[in-house]
Amino acid sequence: MFQSVDDVIQKLGQQDYICGKDIATVVYLAAKLEKPVLVEGPAGVGKTELAKVVARATGRPLIRLQCYEGLDEAKALYEWEYSKQLLYTQILKEKFAETMAGATTLRDAAERVGREDSVFFSDRFIVPRPLLRAISADEPSLLLIDEVDKSDPEFEAFLLEVLSDFQVTVPEVGTLEAKHRPLAFLTSNDAREMSDALKRRCLHLYIDFPDEELELRILETRVPGIEQRLAEELVSVMQRLRKLDLKKTPSISETLDWARALLALNARELGEELINDTLNVILKYEGDIKKTQGEIGRLIARRSTGGESEGGDTGASESPAPSSPPAPPASSVKRGVLH
Amino acid sequence: MQQKIIAFANLLRKSGMRVSVAESLDAFVALDELSIGDREIFKDALRCTMVKRSDDIPTFNELFDRYWSAFYDQLREAFEQAGENAGDALDIEALLRAVEQGMEQLPPGSLDLSELAKVLLSQDLNALEQLIRQAAREAGTEKIENMLQIGFFTRRTMEQLGSEGTGEQLRSLAGQLRESGLSDAEADALLAMFERFMEALRRSVRNYTERELEQHNFDYMEKFRRESLLEKSFYNLSEEEIRKMREVVARLAQRIKNVLSIRKRRLKRGKLDLRTMLRRNAGHGGVPFELLFRERRKDRPKLVILCDVSSSVANVSRFMMQFMYSLQECFTKIRCFVFVSELGEVTPVFKDKDINDAITKALDGGDVINVYTRSNFGQAFHIFWRDHLAAIDNKTTVLVLGDARNNYNDPRAWCLRDIHNKARDVLWLNPESPSAWGFGDSVMDKYLPHVDVAEECRNLKQLSKIVDRLLL
CATH class of the missing domain: 3.40.50.300 (P-loop containing nucleotide triphosphate hydrolases)
Incomplete structure (x- = not known):
């Protein structure tokens, strides 16, 4: 195999x-x-x-x-199809009478019925x-x-x-x-x-939650139309989100749902407002949503600073995000999203 | 290899995992199917055959690293260092090559090298690891019990390895090579290298011995920690422990629920309900196509909990409430009251709050009572008798949590007597041991005649036992 x-x-x-x-x-x-x-x-x-x-x-x-x-x-496992068996006996009543014909004693009759046992307990009446x-x-x-x-x-x-x-x-x-x-x-x-x-x-x-790299690969395979940068942002927010103390931690399926939702909304990047509006796609409890709303600023803020340092390390293989200049993160990101 | 796996399975068992013989056999079979060259796959194969609880995975990972790889890595590191220190112009590989060539030229039979010496010369660390393990086994290193024995077992393992003889052989080999045409500088470097090899070997053996000791201690510590949480007294718990305890309680509650579901199912289907069945099947000409069974009525108790939330018993109350609310579906109704000197109902708090928040709030008096007073059981029972006696019928179990330290107030035991007369049964959980009941300001002895069961409840183990009995 x-x-x-x-x-x-x-x-x-x-x-x-x-x-x-x-x-x-x-x-x-x-x-x-x-x-x-x-x-x-x-x-x-x-x-x-x-x-x-x-x-x-x-x-x-x-x-x-x-x-x-x-x-x-x-x-x-299986079930005897009781109603079907009963239906058959009803329909076959006369046939039975034929079989019974000539039986003089009760014992004899029962004996004859017994011989036909296998008719009623056979594959025909088993529901697998x-x-x-x-x-x-x-x-x-x-x-x-x-x-x-x-x-x-x-x-x-x-x-x-x-x-x-x-x-x-x-x-x-x-x-x-x-x-x-x-x-x-x-x-x-x-x-x-x-x-x-x-x-x-x-x-x-x-099977545990996947790490960032694996999740990104899964996302790119399952939601083919997504832009790489959006995918990266999304995955990193999800990874952070899982570290919060939530009642129901969002999982891979939520990541995919979210990505599809964002794709449908024609989103190009994740901003505070957008996250706020689509949070109900990934979080299923009112309490979780409220809790997260307070953290959104931090979720993105950490992401954008993290992204900067990474960009520096790898020699800026990626064009720097025009809308999220480094500091001070929360407010600037918000402004970035507005235009 | 098989021996190593069996030993590893033993190690897992010692640290509290349940690895059956069948499972270690599975591990053998699994490894037969795989190329064990890949460490990751090897690890995954062992895990999926031997570890069946997700909680155990972190422990497994740690033990795996300790047991399987780390020693080899250490060994490699030690010998790499020995190689690097060669300094001078000669690098280790060139030297070893020179030795090899030299050895070929020596007349056969003139040198008699031990297994260890051959392994050292070929730098075959896998084989070396095998040799060390074998020697350690023969030296009885697995019996090591404390730090003081490290030196002893290291020495014994070295003896088993025949290290002294090997050192001698290597030195004489250097001598022989010098005679057969190796330059002085080379021969000196060779000698120095052999010395370093022996030193690296000594360090590795010591490291192995230490590791063995660590493995032994590791599992005991783990086990001790887990057990003690069950038996730890509620009186002194840290924040962290309370949090951990919550998970334990949730698990225990789940277990009790499982058992209950078996007990219930046995009773579920009743007799054939002939009358209703005939009526229902009238449409089929009286032929009974649909069978109907009478459902047995479920006998679920009602529960009234009276919790003392004064600081002395707050933790018992906390876990008891968590238990009871985790088991909610086993009761028709739960009502929860808290008291210190006044008494108030906190049932509504549990309706619209997450269970842990609700308990925290209830312990804080739940906005209905003042918790900063001195315990007065008499008054609390009196208030309950006055306002809530109607809540009790013959299906109700009353559960009282408290130490019955009444601060020399009137116990008013007659209130409890009336409650007892109406209720199915009255249980009392007391965090103090029975020998202290009735001494000092404890009025437990006054209440005892009106209680069906009174139990000491000081830790989780006792608590879960009581809960189980309660639901039987």
Whole structure:
């Protein structure tokens, strides 16, 4: 599937997913060892996206199981189609009468019905849910169990069984074994800690917020139209923003949303006012927005001074920003934006 | 290599991570699949197979650097320095080449070099590292316990390496080379270089020994710190510790919630509800297409918390409130009162505020009471009895947090008796140990008859135990 770790990086890169060696190593090992991967990390860093991209890169069909509180085996594995069974018995009533004809005792009648058991407990009446679909698929698939932390601990125990040997027992039909072991990705937002038993069966991958360089590369890949300078400013503001004590720290997906919003607004550079107006794209809590509004001046101020010193170091490879002269930062930047 | 990984897994375990045998086996298998030439990939492979909790990642990183690479780097540095100091006209590589040529000319069998000497001459630091590790193992360095043993184990490791014999061999090699045509200057430089090599070796071994000691101490310290936070008394917490404690409380609360959700689920589905089902399925000609089950009623308690917020118990109150509000969905209703001598309700504060802000505000009296007075439990209970007794019914659990130090006021235990009669149960958490109850101005003994459970609650461990029992 993959030749090497670098091959993973390259193949995911072709699908516009930029990742470092850490992610690639785990994906490579998962494919080699046929082990499920438990992906943890803050919301919006691309955990689910990773599974989707691996599916695309390997050409496997993606089977997704979204977890939620109260999810049970019937929704995840299989269910007998009760109404259909009932409907069939209703329609076949007369046929039954035929079968029964001649039965003299109750025991005899029950015996005859019993012989037809398999008609009603067969594949025809099973509704396969994602887990069963992944196991019984004819071609190798990729199973994504999303937000596994939202499921109940009880379900987790059941999942263990499936993940350890990829086989499922349906009492009436027998044991179904996977023809091809699916590649399994479990994602978790750490709403609760998963059990040790589950973790033991999985490779563990923790995706953190990307560093500045990686984030910039991701941004440029995912939002192709963006100007380099705007992208750099945006990423550096995001990096600073994450250091503030916020209720919900903005993530990669927010960076991309913001970039697209700015692109739609035809913005050419980030100013205090513009940030102020578009803050609700990246921050989802009123309290966070208020808190950040007080800091905007500092966010840009630090950026522009930082930018100056960097420019000096590299020998001004970039033309100096005409609208943000060095000091005193806050007010001058504001003025710069106004024209 | 396998041995090294096993030792590393042991190290991780000692610092409090849970690495099972199956997981270290996974690590072996994973490494088989990879080219371990790349340090980063090697590290990632170990991490994804052995470390399964994101909290442990920083510890892993630190231990990894200590264990795997740093020694090799140090070794390289030591020998690079030894090379640089060669000074003079002769650089080290030229010298080594000269030695190689010289050695070829020497009659075979005339020199008998030890493993160590060969490694030193070829400057193969990987092999040297292996030799040092092996010697250290034989010397028993992993048993090192304190600073005073560093010298001892360094010496023993050097002995195991056969350093003395090797030094001798190198010196005689220089002598032999001199006889076979090396210039005096070159031979002297060679001797000096060998000396420096031996010195670098000595330093590296010492460094290795120190490192070994550090590894041992590192994990114990970590563990100690983590445990002690659970057992640290609430009386003396720094700001930093309070902040850390908050996270611990959040985790504990989450764990309790998990357990509860299992307990609840077992009870959830009730019997088939025949009557409603028939009615619902009337449209299908009485054939029961839809099955209906009676839902069991959930038995969630109501909770009334009375918190003493005088400075002596403020921290207990703080964490108890955080606990209770993190577990809100386990209760039908929570009402929270604070008191010092007067009593007031702070429930509304929790409605429109972030939980931590709300607690800070509640501890400050929540705008309803004056916290700068002396504790008077009797009066507080009296006010509650007078104004809020109606809030209590037979599904209500009353939780009192306080040290019952009443400053010699009237305890008015009859108020608590009436509360006790109406409530499902009354729990009392006291930060003082039971042996102090009833002594001095403590009136705990007066209240005890009207309390179902009274517990000492001085640290997080006790607190979480109580919370767990409360919800059972």
